[in-house]
Amino acid sequence: MKLRRIFSLSLGVVLAVLVYIIPIGNIPPLAKRCLSIFVIAAVFWVTEAVPLYVTSFIVLLLEAILLRSPKFSYKIFVSPFFSPVIILFLGGYILSSGLHKYRIDRILARKILGIFGTRPALITLGIMLVTGFLSMWMSNTATTAMMIAVALPIIYSLEKDDKFRKLIILAIPFAANLGGMATPIGTPPNAIAFAAIKELDKTSSMTFLNWMKFAFPISILLLIMAWVVLLIFFKPKEKNYKFNIEVRVKIRWQTKVVSITTVITILLWLTSFFHHVPSGIVALLPPIIFLSSGILDVNDFRSIGWDVLMLLGGGLSLGVAMSKTGLSSWVISQINFQSLPTFFSMGMISTITVAMSSFMSNTATTNLLMPIVTKIPTIIPIDAAISTALAASVAMILPISTPPNAIAYGSNEIKVKDMIKAGAVITVVSLIILVLLGIIINKAR
């Protein structure tokens, strides 16, 4: 075992034990125990001392042992692991798996890219729009990997010193990060916010479509901003480029079924105001169709992102624990938010989210922050949930900030400083835009 891992594990345990035994003001006893669990989860999620999803299991185990109470059963901590939002994500993964297996994502990408002409700015915009669109429905990581695979022949055909190479390779992860903001299934932090909103307000009108109504325009706005920033930093050598983007389409019955199911599922997600079937239930359609028809087999089912689903489950479970034990309210009561203006609080939570998710998993960041930020008295909980989720997606300064960034960096086409200079500007401008939009929406209410 590496020394760093031993240190991280020890640090988590020691800090959690210290929190458990040291008297802390007026904190309720169960909330104090929950704080210990929170501390161990935070240390393990930040340091990745154990795989991220294993921390979720540790959280559940500790909740069941430490938070035993006549007031609630341990089952309330288990149920988030198969909550509607987990089913929604599961459905999204199966959909994504079908699109990927039958190369529909690649066919779509090549077909759309073919219409963006010969000017480098437009080609880049095309790449970013296609990546952004696909990452709305597929995982950001899978979209980036697929788009880079599509773009590599283009990149390799360019001269070594042509900045267009860097432009393309950076445009893909940034577009995937930003595109994922647009739908509740685009990226796990959205799902966490979606679940939190439903939990906070059982009568909430937050639906798949309602999420897209605000997140989609923001995502497009940030995509265009990122495109402009990248074009400023990485000016292509030529005014026109001619690429041969080959589209070889072999339509099989499976391709047709996957395509039709995808369209129907998305339409059902967008029209829940009409049929009132929850999006989590609609998400069962792709698994039922793909797995019963043999389009996907048990190996495909086994290979979907179960680790991410468990990570999500752990975060949701921790949120339930923090809320039920009163820890969230206690933490918030320790800070005098009433004296802080709303815009300051909004700015603060978004900045903290960006800072944390620049160095650690976006999902883990959102898992830790969501139960706290939604209790801030001066911010409407829904606004706080959305701000946190969206802010988690705009952190893209370093190669380790997001898996898409890491994939792009792994290509050896860019240096860390290339990613930092463009990523920092995009992150900061996105953050400012998100905070300003948050304030405007808050004031308009």
Add this chain to the structure above:
Amino acid sequence: MEKIKRENCCLCGSTELENIFQVKTGEPVKVFVRCSKCGAFVARYTLKCYTTNKTYESYIENLKGESESGHKTLNEIEFLSQDIQKEFKRLTGLIKTSEEKKKIEDIIIEDQ
């Protein structure tokens, strides 16, 4: 425990072999090994992951699921590109001195 062995034809003993790939929709990719000298069937593998000497390209081609950690993804890419080349060099050196005498199927069964 590590054992290494070059594959050879069970009929003529030749190590000159050809890999024939079978890619069938909905099924895992299979590799049939044929002896170049006598044309006999030698073995069949079911492919789990195909990595060429362009390791980065192989990585992104094989990546289909979600990843949650930028750290982990970066480590995987770096490990893959460095490790495969390093391991290949080590094994080609080792095969000259420590090649296993037993048949491949026996080595695999013993290990299980």
